[in-house]
Amino acid sequence: MITVELCMGTSCHLLGTQELMDVLDALPAEQRRQLEIKGVTCFKNCGKGPNVRVNGVLLESATPDSLLEVLQTSIEQLEGITNSAGN
């Protein structure tokens, strides 16, 4: 599983948390299933919102593209681990 924590605070909301949420919702079901999405009130990094934490790593000033890029990497890593474990 990949943990995605989205900041729902005022500042991040205004700077685009919802667009990030929309991107996550629009992911193919297969990929969406690998994500555990949570809301967080504040990462204390309001000046560089919107903030998202993917598997414990904070992504600041996130955009739909930058989030997707990080997720893609995480998914590939996860699949790599699963595949190698399968082999």
Place this chain on the structure above:
Amino acid sequence: MTLHAEVTVSQLCKKGEELCGDNVQVTRTANSVIVVVSDGLGSGVKANILATLTTKIASSMLARGADLDDVVETIAQTLPVCRERKIAYSTLQILRIDYDGNATLVEFDSPRTLLSRAGHVIPFPAQPRTIGGKTVLAGQFELLESDWLLLVSDGVIHAGIGGLLPLGLGWKGAADRFAEDVGKAKDTADLCTSLINCCEGYYLGEPGDDTTVVAIKIRSPRRINLMMGPPAAPDRDADVVRSFLAAPGQKYVSGGTTATMVSRILGNPLKVSLEYDDPTIPPIAHLEGIDLVTEGVLTLNAAADRLRSLADLKRSTRRDGATLAARLLLEGDHIHIWAGGAVNPAHQNPLLPSAMNIKMQVLSRLRSQLEALGKIVHIEWV
């Protein structure tokens, strides 16, 4: 003990008139609620002006602490004289209810005010007195929780006259109806609707006079505690949250940082929802022990907007933070706002739209909106 007087007003205009010739002013001061009812001579615009002038003079003078005698005298001397009838005239009912339950009534030429206690309906106790050359009825009475009061204009007394009811509903008829409805009504709005519908029915939908019903219920106040923002001094967090939690009434926590602080001190986990019911309002959160948890300034700013249109708010099926907050605040009579003085770093971000109100502005907007709805709002900076 502090009591709350819930007040609802319902009116019918005389058939063919756009303006009501009866006027009601409800004013809440720090110590009392003042209800003034006046029925102006005639109907339509002239009656409306007379009645409005009377209630405005009375309620503004009383709200500034004027003596009841002075108020009646001033009105007697100020009212303009009707050209046709050569008299200056409007009826007057003034009822002041202090929050300790002490009620003072003055009536001039109006139907008697009714009091209902434990299933019995009586006229509000009052004796004749002469003030400013006019004979008025004046009285004082100690109200208790669960008492109801009813003020009506003569449109209620005359309902159905010459038609369905040869002599009209009459004071006795109105009192009986009131006694019957008090047992069934869950609030004053209910009672007003029932009585005004009854009058409209007797008038066969064509009221022969302006008709006004003011229902008042004495009950203990519903309290809402709203905490927004952590205290200015971080070492006071625990003390402030504990007294917030210990305060009687429902609890509403507004703002993510504040919610995190309350969750930490309460020892219960904060669960942030991911549901966007309204795209402009950040999702709410859940915290055991707290009735509502939402984001801060955006939600409260939108809640103040929602409170401007009560009909829309009641119809709305939305579950976004602002709608839930507006509904919760609407239920309250006394709203205690625990405003934290801590500076929010998020509000210092130059990238944010300049239209975003800071906490103080949002709170003062919310306060005036709630006060306009008859709520008693107390903002305490912590």
